[in-house]
Amino acid sequence: MAMVGHNTKRIGAEVLADMLAGYGVTHVFMVPAVLRRTFAEMERRTKIARVHCHGEKSAAYMADGYARASGKPGVCMAQVIGALNLAAGLRDAYLAHSPIIAMTGGRDPKTKFRKVYQEIDDVPAFEPVTKMNVTVDDVSRIPDLLRQAFRTATTGAPGPVHLQFRGNEGQVDLEEAEMDALVEAQFARVPPFRPEPEAAHVKVALELLQKAERPIIVAGGGARTSGAGRELVALAEALQIPVATSLNGKDVIPGTHALCVGVVGSYSRECANLAVNRADLVFFIGTETGGMTTHFWAAPKIGTPAIQVDIEPESLGRNYPLQASVLGDAKSVLIRMLGQIDKASAVKRAAWIKEIAALRGDWYDKYKSALESDAVPIHPARICSELTRHMPDDAIVVVDTGHAGMWMGGMYDLRAATQSYMRSAGHLGWAFPAGLGAKAACPDRPVVVFTGDAGFWYHIGEVETAVRWNLASVTVVNNNGGGNQSKRGFDRAYGGEQTAQARELWTYNKINFAKLAEDMGATGIRVEKPGDIAPALASALAAKRPAVIDVATDIEVLAPTALV
Numbered sequence: 001m002a003m004v005g006h007n008t009k010r011i012g013a014e015v016l017a018d019m020l021a022g023y024g025v026t027h028v029f030m031v032p033a034v035l036r037r038t039f040a041e042m043e044r045r046t047k048i049a050r051v052h053c054h055g056e057k058s059a060a061y062m063a064d065g066y067a068r069a070s071g072k073p074g075v076c077m078a079q080v081i082g083a084l085n086l087a088a089g090l091r092d093a094y095l096a097h098s099p100i101i102a103m104t105g106g107r108d109p110k111t112k113f114r115k116v117y118q119e120i121d122d123v124p125a126f127e128p129v130t131k132m133n134v135t136v137d138d139v140s141r142i143p144d145l146l147r148q149a150f151r152t153a154t155t156g157a158p159g160p161v162h163l164q165f166r167g168n169e170g171q172v173d174l175e176e177a178e179m180d181a182l183v184e185a186q187f188a189r190v191p192p193f194r195p196e197p198e199a200a201h202v203k204v205a206l207e208l209l210q211k212a213e214r215p216i217i218v219a220g221g222g223a224r225t226s227g228a229g230r231e232l233v234a235l236a237e238a239l240q241i242p243v244a245t246s247l248n249g250k251d252v253i254p255g256t257h258a259l260c261v262g263v264v265g266s267y268s269r270e271c272a273n274l275a276v277n278r279a280d281l282v283f284f285i286g287t288e289t290g291g292m293t294t295h296f297w298a299a300p301k302i303g304t305p306a307i308q309v310d311i312e313p314e315s316l317g318r319n320y321p322l323q324a325s326v327l328g329d330a331k332s333v334l335i336r337m338l339g340q341i342d343k344a345s346a347v348k349r350a351a352w353i354k355e356i357a358a359l360r361g362d363w364y365d366k367y368k369s370a371l372e373s374d375a376v377p378i379h380p381a382r383i384c385s386e387l388t389r390h391m392p393d394d395a396i397v398v399v400d401t402g403h404a405g406m407w408m409g410g411m412y413d414l415r416a417a418t419q420s421y422m423r424s425a426g427h428l429g430w431a432f433p434a435g436l437g438a439k440a441a442c443p444d445r446p447v448v449v450f451t452g453d454a455g456f457w458y459h460i461g462e463v464e465t466a467v468r469w470n471l472a473s474v475t476v477v478n479n480n481g482g483g484n485q486s487k488r489g490f491d492r493a494y495g496g497e498q499t500a501q502a503r504e505l506w507t508y509n510k511i512n513f514a515k516l517a518e519d520m521g522a523t524g525i526r527v528e529k530p531g532d533i534a535p536a537l538a539s540a541l542a543a544k545r546p547a548v549i550d551v552a553t554d555i556e557v558l559a560p561t562a563l564v
């Protein structure tokens with residue numbers, strides 16, 4: 001295809017390396033061997049770190065963590081045999097709307113269907129986990145398809161894209177064509193656009209909000225991507241509206257803010273579910289209103305009066321019939337609203353705010369003994385409260401799923417708007433490699449991962465990668481010697497009784513992860529008493545090396561399930 005400015009013949013590898021650098025990519029994550037010449041050109045022409053990992057899935061998770069921490073698309077790669085391992089790693093990013101550019105080697109028309117070693121048709125497997133899934137068949141298409149990849153990954157609700165390069169290792173990068181390494185800097189991070197809402201729609205939504213006596217905001221990952229936290233808190237304060245968040249949107253408001261009721265839904269804080277279910281109007285901002293955020297549409301119940309803001313028109317009203325919908329960027333919409341609010345309307349919500357304060361207090365009273373527990377082995381809620389108190393003000397907190405998501409979603413509080421929070425959208429094992437990617441993207445910020453032992457086992461080999469690239473995250477392992485979240489289900493399957501045979505299905509051998517980490521060259525700290533959590537965190541952060549804090553916790557303690 002004809003593009004303007006083509007006048008110099010260059011090889012694909014040079015153009016690809018220059019363009020990635022031009023988009024501000026600082027790290028790529030991969031298992032070799034793919035785009036070998038591109039990697040050589042990256043080394044010669046750019047400062048891009050080529051992080052060579054122990055598995056394609058963890059490479060994708062690192063790219064995901066990089067993207068969610070920085071807002072810049074994460075780049076990950078695999079040769080043809082590793083392509084589906086990489087695709088598996090895009091699943092969480094797809095669910096979480098994280099911008100990732102995945103590159104793989106793939107089939108050559110000259111040899112396909114001849115039973116080429118290691119080769120299958122991988123492209124269809126990328127369909128369910130990408131927004132764009134294309135093949136780079138001719139070297140001259142590298143520039144326009146890479147631009148389209150950045151454009152697609154970052155616009156609207158962001159997400160992963162896949163480029164399959166011709167050749168099992170993407171050898172198309174060795175060929176020559178007239179190409180320009182043109183980059184569009186706008187698409188180097190999210191959000192590239194802030195679509196303005198229609199004034200009339202803003203007016204209707206704001207009138208409903210101001211009329212309501214018991215409104216509540218439910219803010220999600222879209223508000224996070226938009227960077228709308230400050231405006232959201234300003235609106236909540238001005239109109240005296242409490243705020244709940246999805247797990248993905250947890251860091252749009254500090255948990256310590258008087259108007260914050262916490263995370264609503266399944267991995268949640270009870271007072272958030274109770275508050276949302278007492279509201280007379282729910283204002284959804286940048287949330288898909290999915291099963292996890294609404295506890296399968298029980299909080300709020302379908303039929304609760306609702307208004308919604310989203311950047312994707314198809315999200316508006318998907319699960320809750322709306323009294324008003326506003327299409328646009330969350331921050332832009334909130335700025336518009338702030339420009340025309342009637343602060344006097346806040347007075348009528350005094351009783352509601354008092355009720356919210358009581359719900360917050362009730363929650364704390366109920367869990368105080370767990371949060372402050374001196375028990376040995378340690379109660380996981382105590383880890384959360386120690387992290388709340390001692391997390392640095394500029395920390396990025398990265399949390400796995402299962403009980404890790406439940407403990408931290410419900411019991412941990414961000415104290416400052418400058419702290420970030422990212423969580424697995426459901427895949428066990430995501431957090432540790434995602435934390436390494438976050439640290440690569442934001443080397444000056446402390447990165448603290450919280451994971452269970454089952455979650456940590458998945459990608460434990462990447463401790464060696466962390467040491468090799470000095471990706472100095474701190475990983476706190478809630479080590480109870482099993483996958484506790486599975487316990488309730490297996491007890492049920494065995495007739496309500498905990499049998500030795502049922503335990504075979506969710507318990508592991510007892511391992512000291514601090515020792516393993518030390519053997520791989522990282523800092524390892526074993527914690528067996530609650531009072532040692534804070535000093536361990538302080539010394540792990542001070543070490544400026546990859547660190548694993550192995551916390552011995554009680555295998556009998558289960559996270560509280562959602563209440564509605």
Ligand SMILES: Cc1ncc(C[n+]2csc(CCOP(=O)(O)OP(=O)(O)O)c2C)c(N)n1
Nearest residue numbers: 402403427428452453454455482483484485
């Ligand atoms: C890829 C994947 N496989 C399986 C699960 C199901 N699952 C959720 S939590 C869990 C066990 C978690 O154990 P651990 O990380 O040790 O945390 P704990 O519950 O013990 O605190 C499992 C198997 C999942 N979420 N993701």
Ligand SMILES: [Mg+2]
Nearest residue numbers: 452453482483
């Ligand atoms: Mg466990």
